[in-house]
Amino acid sequence: MRKITIIGAGSMSEALISGMIANQFIETKSLWVTNRSNRSRLATLQQKYQVSTSYDIEELLNGADMVILAIKPKDAGAAMENIKSHLSKKTLLVSVLAGISIQTLEELSNSHLAIVRAMPNTSATIGKSATALANNNNSTKEQIELVDKMFKTIGLTRFIEEEHLDAVTGLSGSGPAYFYYLVEAMEKSAIEIGLDPKLAKELIIQTLLGTAEMLNVSQKPSHQLRREVTSPGGTTEAGIRILEQHQVQEAFIQCIIQATNQSKKLGSALKNKLTSTL
Numbered sequence: 001m002r003k004i005t006i007i008g009a010g011s012m013s014e015a016l017i018s019g020m021i022a023n024q025f026i027e028t029k030s031l032w033v034t035n036r037s038n039r040s041r042l043a044t045l046q047q048k049y050q051v052s053t054s055y056d057i058e059e060l061l062n063g064a065d066m067v068i069l070a071i072k073p074k075d076a077g078a079a080m081e082n083i084k085s086h087l088s089k090k091t092l093l094v095s096v097l098a099g100i101s102i103q104t105l106e107e108l109s110n111s112h113l114a115i116v117r118a119m120p121n122t123s124a125t126i127g128k129s130a131t132a133l134a135n136n137n138n139s140t141k142e143q144i145e146l147v148d149k150m151f152k153t154i155g156l157t158r159f160i161e162e163e164h165l166d167a168v169t170g171l172s173g174s175g176p177a178y179f180y181y182l183v184e185a186m187e188k189s190a191i192e193i194g195l196d197p198k199l200a201k202e203l204i205i206q207t208l209l210g211t212a213e214m215l216n217v218s219q220k221p222s223h224q225l226r227r228e229v230t231s232p233g234g235t236t237e238a239g240i241r242i243l244e245q246h247q248v249q250e251a252f253i254q255c256i257i258q259a260t261n262q263s264k265k266l267g268s269a270l271k272n273k274l275t276s277t278l
């Protein structure tokens with residue numbers, strides 16, 4: 001019987017819990033969850049998913065096959081300090097933290113652990129995450145297969161070189177927020193143009209689903225699919241002209257570059273802190 005422990009009980013932790021449980025990846029009582037101090041949140045997760053919860057590090061980590069870090073990047077130092085002496089060489093450490101490199105995790109654990117760094121997104125909640133993963137050389141084939149299977153319970157997985165994980169964070173880790181931002185604009189415009197908000201939301205959602213499915217099944221590149229919507233002298237052309245005047249495509253490119261750079265910054269902030277305390 002497997003034992004998995006999640007350190008952190010926020011939104012990403014819950015997405016992982018719900019995916020694992022919905023897919024019967026692990027027995028509920030063998031899935032352990034903890035956080036820093038929010039007892040009522042742990043009680044909620046315990047009631048909702050029948051997972052085990054504890055603040056006793058030994059109880060949490062003893063015999064764990066996998067320990068998943070699902071805390072904010074700034075809390076990585078404190079959390080690792082708390083757990084490092086209880087991690088065995090047989091345990092796979094999995095991190096979903098933005099920006100924190102495998103090397104930093106190795107330094108924080110002070111031992112040669114098997115480590116996998118992952119970048120999912122919040123669509124994990126409904127089993128539709130796009131998750132990229134990178135492992136260090138200490139990870140065994142069995143551990144890599146296990147973590148892949150685990151993340152497949154929340155959506156698509158791809159193993160990549162670690163150097164690209166900050167870019168993945170900027171692109172698909174933060175990605176749902178960009179689409180929500182666009183939907184917010186569409187909802188606001190619906191009011192301006194006199195549409196019922198409920199009807200508008202249904203139409204927006206179906207349009208998004210249809211667009212995603214077209215991109216998925218069609219062999220055509222995105223710019224061609226866009227051209228096919230755009231009749232000469234028509235409505236789309238008139239609308240897109242405004243987006244081009246405001247350089248919206250360029251703004252999205254800069255947005256993703258900035259998010260990628262922020263992921264790198266989060267990593268180097270912790271690294272610099274570690275170096276200065278050595």
Ligand SMILES: NC(=O)C1=CN([C@@H]2O[C@H](COP(=O)(O)OP(=O)(O)OC[C@H]3O[C@@H](n4cnc5c(N)ncnc54)[C@H](OP(=O)(O)O)[C@@H]3O)[C@@H](O)[C@H]2O)C=CC1
Nearest residue numbers: 008009010011012035036037038071072073075079097098
């Ligand atoms: N949200 C997203 O879209 C995505 C997030 N991520 C990454 O996932 C990680 C978690 O994000 P998210 O779930 O949104 O964060 P939340 O703020 O929702 O949750 C953070 C959790 O960490 C706990 N925590 C903090 N310090 C410690 C500690 N020392 N020991 C144990 N638990 C601790 C908190 O406990 P308490 O409440 O008691 O303080 C809380 O349960 C981040 O590193 C983020 O980069 C990755 C992909 C997407």
Ligand SMILES: O=C(O)[C@@H]1CCC=N1
Nearest residue numbers: 098121169173174175
């Ligand atoms: O905003 C963040 O830092 C996290 C990482 C990716 C998505 N959310």
